[in-house]
Each structure stands twice: as structure tokens, then as C-alpha cells.
Amino acid sequence: MNTATTDFADMTLDELRVALAPDIAASAIFDGWNETALLAAAEMAGCDPDIARLAFPGHGAGGLAMEMIEAWITSVDQAMEAEWPAERLAALKIRERICTLVAFRLDAVADVDEAVRRALAVMAQPQNAPRALKLGWRSADIMWRLAGDTATDYNHYTKRAILAGIYSATLAVFVNDESEGKADTHAFLDRRIEGVMKFEKAKAQFLGKDRELPSLTRFLGRLRYPAR
Structure with missing residues (x-):
């Protein structure tokens, strides 16, 4: 998914999670479903890494990995x-x-x-x-x-x-x-x-x-x- 021109500031957190998910999946091929993949996806998409972390706080059952997989x-x-x-x-x-x-x-x-x-x-x-x-x-x-x-x-x-x-x-x-x-x-x-x-x-x-x-x-x- 090409999200390079997306204005993430106008998105809700739910929308942001879905927008970043394909790039996270592409990164997970090499890094697994972890913060490294999240930050790589944020860089790929041109999203502030702090905003990306806000969208995926890693709370609840399954933590960060399940949050990213669910978004995908x-x-x-x-x-x-x-x-x-x-x-x-x-x-x-x-x-x-x-x-x-x-x-x-x-x-x-x-x-x-x-x-x-x-x-x-x-x-x-x-x-x-x-x-x-x-x-x-x-x-x-x-x-x-x-x-x-x-x-x-x-x-x-x-x-x-x-x-x-x-x-x-x-x-x-x-x-x-x-x-x-x-x-x-x-x-x-x-x-x-x-x-x-x-x-x-x-x-x-x-x-x-x-x-x-x-x-x-x-x-x-x-x-x-x-x-x-």
C-alpha cells in the first residue's frame, strides 16, 4: 500500500491503524510482528513514529503483535x-x-x-x-x-x-x-x-x-x- 501522500494527522487512530497495516505486514516478513516492523512501516509511509506508537500502544491480550495483526x-x-x-x-x-x-x-x-x-x-x-x-x-x-x-x-x-x-x-x-x-x-x-x-x-x-x-x-x- 502506498501511503506516502497520506495525511495521517486527519485520521482517527482506527483509520491510522488500518492505513499502516499493509506496510507493517511487509516489514513483518523480515522483522516479525514487533515494534521494529511498526517503526519501519511508519518510516516507509512517512508517518511520525510517535503517532504510529500511539496507534499501536500494545495494550490488552496479545499486546502489540495482535494489535498489528488485527489491523492487517x-x-x-x-x-x-x-x-x-x-x-x-x-x-x-x-x-x-x-x-x-x-x-x-x-x-x-x-x-x-x-x-x-x-x-x-x-x-x-x-x-x-x-x-x-x-x-x-x-x-x-x-x-x-x-x-x-x-x-x-x-x-x-x-x-x-x-x-x-x-x-x-x-x-x-x-x-x-x-x-x-x-x-x-x-x-x-x-x-x-x-x-x-x-x-x-x-x-x-x-x-x-x-x-x-x-x-x-x-x-x-x-x-x-x-x-x-
Whole structure:
């Protein structure tokens, strides 16, 4: 991301975090997700390092690394929404919509796959797992909403949980994929999505039977995922 002409003084801290995130990811390839990467990104972008530190104070669960990774994921979420709004996806089948959105995310980080590898390692640390799960859920929710999903019942939660799992598994393949154009990763994604389509059919048959699921549904209904 070329942020050299950006006026950071006019940004909120939330906007600044997202604006710096791609440059931080580029620096994290070499330096890891740490203050060195933050300061290198600030220099690259022409941002005052003190302002950059203010945007990423390193407080809370996961500290500085998770703050920067969350900002990067947010930047990918926003780029995906801008490139693939719901009206553009409407002409595609549901399966194609989800594949298209996940593929966009993979392409968006294809040049910084080492940063992805390092980010996955950070998110896998026990103290970061709850926050990482929330981020995965949030991205899955955005994808389903762009794909036109309006379910508010049990399906709302299962769809997002399954997609978050597929995306996480696909990233694990992605960071080790040395095939041309990450062809193996995209093939893996296609197989997983196909598996979900079969699962949805089986689930519909299962839920069509006289099964008792009200207590779980009430519990899920009380959950609140992070605001976008």
C-alpha cells in the first residue's frame, strides 16, 4: 500500500491503524510482528513514529503483535468489501461467492506469505487464541453477509463457524504452498467448499427430523460477535 501522500494527522487512530497495516505486514516478513516492523512501516509511509506508537500502544491480550495483526486483517476485510460488494457477487451462485471472497483474501496477501506464516504463529499462542477466534469469526461473518446470507437462526452460527475453520485451514496450506500461483491452495479451498455443500445437504436432512436443539439455539442467540 502506498501511503506516502497520506495525511495521517486527519485520521482517527482506527483509520491510522488500518492505513499502516499493509506496510507493517511487509516489514513483518523480515522483522516479525514487533515494534521494529511498526517503526519501519511508519518510516516507509512517512508517518511520525510517535503517532504510529500511539496507534499501536500494545495494550490488552496479545499486546502489540495482535494489535498489528488485527489491523492487517481489518485492512483485508475492507479491501474485500470494496472489491466485492454484495451487488457484484449477486450474479454468482452461493458456492462461487464464498470461493471468490476467500480467493480474494489469499491473493491480497500472496506477496507477503511469510508475514502470514508469522501471524499464524502469533495467533496460535494460547494467550492469543480467544482474540484470534473472534477475528476469524468476524471475517467469516463479513464474507457471509457479502454473499447474501440473512439467516438469523442456528444456521447463522454454523455457517460462520464452518467458514472460519475452512479459511484457517486454507491459510495453513497457503503458507507452505510452493506450487505455481498457489494452485494447490486453491484446489484445497475448492475441495473444502465442496465438502461444505455436501454437509449443508446432510444438515438439512438431519434438522428435518425430530431433533431437540432448543437449548443450544437459545445459547447461541445470546452470543455477540464484535461490531464491524
